[in-house]
Amino acid sequence: MRIEKSVKCIDCPLKCDIYLTAREMGLEEMLEPVYIFYKKYESICRQGSKIKNATILIQGNAKMFVSGHCSRNIILNILIPSNYIGLTSVYGLPDYPYSVSALEDCHTCQIENEALEQIYLQNEHFMKLLNHAFGSSVAAIMNKLISLNQKQIRGRVAESLLYLSRLYDSNSFKLSITRRELGELSAISEENTVRALTELRNEEIIGIDGRNIVLKDTETLSRISMNC
Template identity: 30%
Template sequence: MDIEKSLQFTNWLKKISLQFISEKDFERLDKTSIKLKFKKGEMILKQGNQPTHVAFLERGIVKFNFESESNKNTILTLVAAPKILGGANLFYKDNNLFSIIAVEDCEVVLLDSNVLLSLLTTYGRFAVAVYQIASDMFKKSIFNFISLANKQKEGRIADIILYLAENIYHGNSFNLSLTRKELAEFACCSTENIIMTLSKWQNENTIKITGKHLEITNIEKLKQISKIG
């Protein structure tokens, strides 16, 4: 993890903030924030720790990871930049419910929770905007759990491949950032299930895999697998 002393917010976050707060207050948020670089696999926020910052993902892809008491990992969702991470910590003051881990090299701005909460208290419309952005990510986690609860293995895996294409890589041809083990943790199945299912779909010309590269060659069939569960 590398720390940069100088901070320059992306236009995305600055544009959103200045719709609701003053330039002076934005500078206050800027000066109390830290920009960090995380390597793939490094932890950004740790499950069980007391939250002190809200993370803004400036570049890269991260996973929300829950570790059970039996040390079993479940990936709740994946998020691609630009996004506000851990916004729920402002409204839920207990320890972090999950970890946020880089699945590829990332750049993250850590926003001081106390300063941000002060601004949210002062600017009601800003609070609503941040809450809506944070809630959007948790909707995706909820939809994933609905899939897990109501679909069989192939339906769950199809949902994940479609989610990655639509929400993370924004296309039907992409290089997977996740390992087969992580895909299994996302779909709540075994690594062997992932390998066998992807191999089956490749033989059926539904997808094409070359190394880490995955291409959806028959998206209608994949959507049908998702639909029937």
């Protein structure tokens, strides 16, 4: 982890909603952002630790996950640039309900909670933006719970592949996660993940070349993902 404090929001290539709203309110000087660079596999935050800052992912991909019994993890989301980490503090939750780990070298910007809360309470438009982001996150987690509770192995893997396709906006993409992590995204074992991928490849529904995935038949894959 490397910390850099001599940064200005105006010089950042990613103008987040926090900065844009603060500038509109004439409060940009109060932000005092800190850039933190994380290496691949480094922990960005840990489940149960105190939330001290709002974190914006500027560059790189990261995984958001929860840890359960017997050291088994469930990946909730793959985070991409412009995604936020730690917004739950605004809603009265002082601890991280999840962990976040870098899937590749990541650049983040961190802003103190006090500044975020002041903007949130004083600007209705910004309040609505954060409420929408929080609501969308909760809805996504609820849908995932339904999927994990009702779907069979092939359906879970199919849903995860379709999720990654939407995330990267392409039917052809390079996996930023391992087979084990794809299993954690689907809440199944690595062995079952590999078996399901092999079946889908043999049926020519997907193509696999190392970490490169091609969704050849998204219609069939969607049907599989809907089967309970």
